[in-house]
Amino acid sequence: MSSDQTLNPETLPEQPERATLEGKNKFLGFWFFLGGETVLFASLFGTYLALNNATNDGPGAEELFGLELVFIMTMLLLTSSLTSVYAMYHMKNNSFSKMQLWLGITVLLGLGFLGCELYEFYHYIHGEGFTLRSSAFGSAFYTLVGFHGGHVTFGLLWIVTLMVRNAKRGLNLYNAPKFYIASLYWHFIDVVWVFIFTVVYLMGVI
Amino acid sequence: MAENTNLQEQYRKKKNKEEMKQQVITFVLMILFTVIAFGMVIYELDKLFVIPTLLILAVVQVGFQLYYFMHMSHKGHEMPALMLYAGAFVAFLTVLTLSVLIWW
Structure with a gap:
């Protein structure tokens, strides 16, 4: 079977994301990458834990963080994780337009999350004078949370690019692995966020 | 058929x-x-x-x-699990090291 063959319900394999050799390689390679990402974020978490008391007489975690916004951000990101599961569900059922719709909802929720984060940073910098340079705590905080925000931005660009690029192509065995892997990346972003809201925000204000 | x-x-x-x-x-x-x-x-x-x-x-x-x-x-996720758990193990060591460094 040519990997470029357009799928229809009769020829749809059970796991379209791993039906071709290229798909299998992408799948494995991407999980390798996620193993590495785990370590990369761990080094940022470790740095944050080591430096979060070094406030240089500036505001500390307890004075800065408000839990309401973090709760909203968590709900947005968690829901976007579910909507991308829905997108993959429709991919497996070979309904391209529904997959696109759910990916679109995922992107909107992701944009909402990013908007909240930008608002939060803006508030810290201009309202509280808490910047990347104000203390070791500031450097560690913005590096860790900002790096996660960078991942969110990259994930959004990735998903939007895939949606636009394949809008007229429809679903086939060539692009199914691409969509699947982008959704894995999106879930991983939520995995990292679970530790950020636990370790940085919740444990910060206790 | x-x-x-x-x-x-x-x-x-x-x-x-x-x-x-x-x-x-x-x-x-x-x-x-x-x-x-x-x-x-x-x-x-x-x-x-x-x-x-x-x-x-x-x-x-x-x-x-x-x-x-x-x-x-799902089936066929042995390698992903290995990669992720290896990553998580090194991640644990990393956090432990950086925390212990500033213990005293």
Whole structure:
């Protein structure tokens, strides 16, 4: 079977994301990458834990963080994780337009999350004078949370690019692995966020 | 023959639907864990109890994310599991090292 063959319900394999050799390689390679990402974020978490008391007489975690916004951000990101599961569900059922719709909802929720984060940073910098340079705590905080925000931005660009690029192509065995892997990346972003809201925000204000 | 593939197709769609139901249950549980985590901090329960509980809730939630949302419970995920657990192990060592460095 040519990997470029357009799928229809009769020829749809059970796991379209791993039906071709290229798909299998992408799948494995991407999980390798996620193993590495785990370590990369761990080094940022470790740095944050080591430096979060070094406030240089500036505001500390307890004075800065408000839990309401973090709760909203968590709900947005968690829901976007579910909507991308829905997108993959429709991919497996070979309904391209529904997959696109759910990916679109995922992107909107992701944009909402990013908007909240930008608002939060803006508030810290201009309202509280808490910047990347104000203390070791500031450097560690913005590096860790900002790096996660960078991942969110990259994930959004990735998903939007895939949606636009394949809008007229429809679903086939060539692009199914691409969509699947982008959704894995999106879930991983939520995995990292679970530790950020636990370790940085919740444990910060206790 | 055509009828046979049609039946297979129906079976697969039904299976996918059941899996999706599980995913929604997983999602509800994750929301619940998050609400409990925030609630414990807002109601200022004892610190010695809250911190370990928060970490356990986070680990369980991440497990749900990995095994259900990212399909690690499916067949053919031995290498992904190896990679991720190797990564998590090195991640643990990294956090431990950086914390111990500033212990004294």
